[in-house]
Amino acid sequence: MSETKDKDRSLRSGERQVHTSLDGIEKWHKWRYEQTLWHIKGKMVLDAGCGCGYGTYMMSAEASHVDGIDDSAEAIEFARQAYRACNINYHCDSFLNIAMCGYDVIVAFELIEHVEDTDAVFEKFRDIGPEKIILSVPHITTPIGGNKFHYRHYGMDEIVKRFYDIGYKPQRAELIWFGTSLDVFYMAEKR
DSSP states (O other): OOSSSSOOOSTTSSSSOOOSSGGGSOHHHHHHHHHHHHHHTTOEEEEETOTTSHHHHHHHTTSSEEEEEESOHHHHHHHHHHSOOTTEEEEESOGGGOOOOOOSEEEEETOGGGOSOHHHHHHHHHHHOOSEEEEEEEBTTSOOTTOTTOSOOBOHHHHHHHHHHTTEEEEEEEEEEOSSOEEEEEEEEEO
């Protein structure tokens, strides 16, 4: 199964926030991670699709430990150099391949639209079984257009149903305008 449509996982692909300082990261990208901080205090966190590591780094200030995972070796190397902390580990692999468990929280911002097999993503969420999952994904009304990296976008009802089907209920569900697109911002907790 192909995880992404285009295999360009480089820092130049246009799909990643690349900057060595948090000041260089776009505000709505940081906003998402800021929303997690209250929910991850003292927790074991998995940042699925961590990209260049800025969000992993932001969460490390509150979490007991954060694992960042991304399928781009170049992004992971950048993260290891630019966004280090003693309670962070970065891993280069697909989210679907990880065998790690024991996470209290999974954060998956702008991840699932990159995966062809949506069922596999939600099965992985279920198998890992954290107490909480926090994600954002482009809303179905946001055109895919020329975005060669996205398989599809999602409606709020579908996200709620998919989480319910794997044993999670909504804690927070919002549609947020992020300057260029409408996104679903969702926090789910175990029922």
